[in-house]
Amino acid sequence: MQALVIVGHGSHLNPGSSRPTFSHADTIRETGVFDEVREAFWKEEPSFREVLRTLESDEVYVVPLFISEGYFTEQVIPRELRLEGWDVSEWESGDGVSADHATLEASDVEKTVHYCGPAGTHDSMSDVIVRRAESVTGDPEVGDGFGLAVVGHGTERNENSAKAIHYHTERIRESGRFDEAKALFMDEEPEVDDVTEFFSAPDVVVVPLFIADGFHTQEDIPEDMGLTDDYRTGYDVPTEVDGHRIWYSGAVGTESLMADVVLERAAEAGADVGAAIERVRDAETGVAGD
Amino acid sequence: MNAPQLDALVASAPEGIEFDGLSVAASGEESYTVGIDGGSREVDEAGLREFAEENPWFVSNWYYWTRVVGDANARYDFLRWVEGADGRSVEERYEALSTGTGRTWGQLHVVASLGGDGERRYALRHVDDADASDLETYEDPLAARELVKHDDRGRYRPLSTAPTLPTGWEYPDLDGRDLVRTVDFIYPATVANWHREREGELDVSHFRETAERQSGIYEIVEGLSVEELEAAAEACCVDSQCLRRRMWDEDDETELDVPRGDGEFPCREPCSVFITAARKFVTLGREDTQTYEFELTPTEKEQVEEIVDAVAEGRTDEIREADLNEGANRYRARYLRARRMDEEGLSGTPTYPEDQEL
Ligand code: SF4
16 A cells, blocks of 8 residues: 655644645545545644554655755654654755655654655646746746746745745746746845846746745735735736736645646655546646546 | 355355354364354354354444454554444444444544444534534545634634534544544544554653754753643643643653543644744743732732633633623723723833833
8 A cells, every 4th residue: 555645834823824735635635546645744733743653554655845955854854754764865965956755664653655855846846837827827828928937935044945946947947938037035136026127028927936825925925026015905917017017826836736746756756656647737737638 | 234244254264253252163174163252053054154144243243344444453443442342242232333322532423323234334523513403514534624624713723632623514424434534634643643552552752852852943942841841731731722631741750740631542742732832931931030019909910810811711702791790801801901001011010120121
């Protein structure tokens, strides 16, 4: 039997923060490729500490629903899951964006744990960002005449978070799909406040690389960009700011195609996922499935 | 009992069966020793079938537990516990199951009853709804996650085992697997830890050990003194706040005086809500006390105490609007504030002395 555990941050204060984890887990459950699919959280239950003991499977794939490598993926999660002998070098990610997977035993259960790198740094996350741009504009061809801004928190606490933002921005820029692509941040230069200064394209899609919608994506960023003076009164998509039309998408982690990234991570770690990746991808991108 | 159950029994007979009072053993080529509750007689295969027909409950009971539930694991143990399999004979259980037999698990009320051919069906609802009709009905265990996210007053419940489980819903008809899944969505990991405890394998992480493991902003919880730890456990871990039975202490040697609680399922280590609270308590403990002088009437002093009590017990909503005899009544509190508090604070006494403006 094989199980998938999606681990997220969760919150003691905000009930919405675990929703993306639940909904991606549900999408994957429906494919039926795992005998068990379970969510676990740092701030909600089941905790990282107890999730493995609730499973009957002995092969467990753990995928962190986090944006970047760093404190949570490298220290907290492996420690709390009691992954014996965990050493971050097993991921062989020197650059903060290449963690793949490592196979370990958990010391409180007789299970083999395939511990995967975070969803946020997987290559296919670039596709989710693009998909987000498509869904917010309602245009599956969106790109021509459009700029794309990928927004991160930007903090000294975790330099890898900026690396993930730059990594995907670069990949999308190289794809040539948008006229321009730019990485922006809330707390460091270049700042999302000045979004319009960085683009010459008349239309700009702004996609925050966050897992869940919360204060930052629903309150700070819309206000910082000048979409609204007060987030409570809402804003239009698109909103005209300084002669540009800003298409603000909200947290990328809520995009249903994220389930696909989680599956990719598990598959690369050895999970037998059959054709689930294609099925989820087709279903979530509206292409007729088989 | 149905035909597949009977056939399964006949097919299993050569390896022998001992289950809940039913025994079948091969005693030669196509001859068996069969019995109920220790009795025995010799039969051939036709006799074995006849014996099974005479004791359909025993056969369907054996089939349900070994073939439908299978494997003696946490789920198996929990389902056995639900119908009281330990202390009751098969006859007594079937009797009880025919009208439904119930158990309480935290604030959950589980009722097991007989399904078709001796299999079991389970119903799940809030204990307070045990006799209610008109409940919203659910089938999908996954729905439970959303169902229990907020209490009846609409407030988010970050601690799943807080005694604030919302009412008004029911799962009228679950099979054993889905029952355990649903319970696990409502009270995550409780079945697993309860099972471990019964097996004598509950792995407890005491407070000091758990604190030592913390990193980042939680590193400081190590600084909680034993007196503060007692107060923290009393604040968070007693039955009125959490239905888990606290099994952790300060460390292996030092038990806390705070009652563990009467919950069915154990708490094996300080949870994330507790650790977050402990972090706050450590920072509170870092402040020195200070002597203040201000005037209150005896009744006002009592009123302050009553207000603290009411907030601590979560009773403020129960205090009636016009009940002026309650210290924590809103009008009384507003009156106290109007009379005794100004911008300097209580009775005009500043919180910080003038030479120590913050
Ligand atoms: S630590 Fe206390 S509050 Fe937390 S689950 Fe255990 S008993 Fe409940």
